[in-house]
Amino acid sequence: MDKGKKDVIITGTPRGGTTLTGAMFDQLDNCICLSEPVWQEYWLRKINDQRELTEKIIQDFKKMRKRIEQGMPVKDRRNPDGSPPTNYYQKGVAGKRKADYRKPRQIVFRVKNKEFLLAMKHNTLYTAILPSLLKSGQFTIIAVLRHPIPTILSWNSVGKYTSQRVKLVESHWGELKNLIRGEEDLINKQVKIFDLYCQMYLSLQDQIQLIKYEDLIYNPTKLEKLTNRTFTGEHMLKKASLRHYDFSLVDRIKKSLRAHAPNALKLYSLDDF
Template sequence: MTTTLLTGLPRSGTTLICACLNTLPNCVALTEPMNVPLHGNAEQAVCEVAAFARATREGILREGFAPSMSRAGLMVDNTFEEVNHNGNLRRSAAKVADVKIEKPLTADFNLFIKHPAFFTALAQPLAENFTFYAIVRHPLAALASWQSVDFNVRQGRMPAAEAYAPALRERLDRLSAPLPRQIALMQWIFQRYRTLPPGHVLTYEALARDPAATLRPLSGSPAPVTHPIREINLQTRYPGVDFAALAQALLPIEADIEPFYPGFAASLRHLPG
């Protein structure tokens, strides 16, 4: 049996990946199903993740239900409200609830569990004990999204990660404005993912181009991904965002992003619009 843990840069498409995986045979992908422990003990947390995975797998096989972020009993591909044009921040429109798993499964089905902040903080020990993947998105697009949501990353904070990364928390505490904290947080995330094995960091852009090929290493399935992936116009998606200011803020962490996005600095010269 295979249990795969998924993490990623916030607002990079981690929930979308779960939705895509759920269209494949013998796969169940759960979006932020755990009540994340914030005690800060990494070794204990890894044991808690393992225990949760075992119990969840058994529960799915026995009862046909599993916890996941959902709306009206259905899993989602985006936990936030759709874009509005009245200047209001987008709020989370999903919550964790038991969801009926209505597909045939073998005893050794592929279980995927996704938590962005929590699993990112524990990337190294989790990758030593589980199959572990991360997803990233072009930082300018991700950073633009951070400005639009009523969520911790808009203030440059990630409590579930900071609980296990006191040096990160102290660094963020020293910064007085949201954008510098966001940049520091993004840099820390990309640095964590550089420790993962080659091929274990996926990009949103690759997923959008060819979802089946991108997810095949995770699922082992040759089946096509049937969940739709919409093209996104960043200017329309994130109205009012100052992309030029965000691009300028990202330049100091170019070296940390370049391994994932070759030519990153040059790409910032081609701003949306």
């Protein structure tokens, strides 16, 4: 991690461990992570140019940093006790999982000095403009990946990419938009979407910090070494729950990965699941 950069982008695949990574980052000494700032998504309604959107994010980091330094409140998705969320999906009706996004709260953060690390976490929003964010030279970028099989099982458990509906944030990534709108078999579509994320991260792996969720879970000190900061409390070690997954899909997912996911297979072995 570049010691001269105090602004950190956390991104990765949806349901791939980025929320937990952000929460763990937040528990490091003199570090703060804002989870999916809602106002940044609003900008997408007016901004199509990636360079302009990148500049808005750069200025937002400066604004949030100044507010935190001055002891002013900052909006963030937090639990009622002020702790960061670790999972945005909860058990819903008839065992189905539903999004339970924390309502943004006004939080006054306490930092030791101006050298604090400020991170912001978004999945598709930041990944879609990753080359532009890197070109700015402003950020250390952490991309988090989880094994494709549990990731895709998780997508199915929460209805992710199960329709042809394209959200605004996804419309800013042409290749992703086209895959979502495609009419092919759902599993093949999801596998190709996962591989698209992998392709992006691998093409930029010399410029980003690519972290596997599994490595972070079993060795949370990896985040300490990366940031050169120590945990101030519990590091929220937590394995993902698998009880909502439809394991009857595993063989189909493996077959599709072999056929359609060359980038994912550079990072993960199917024998690991």
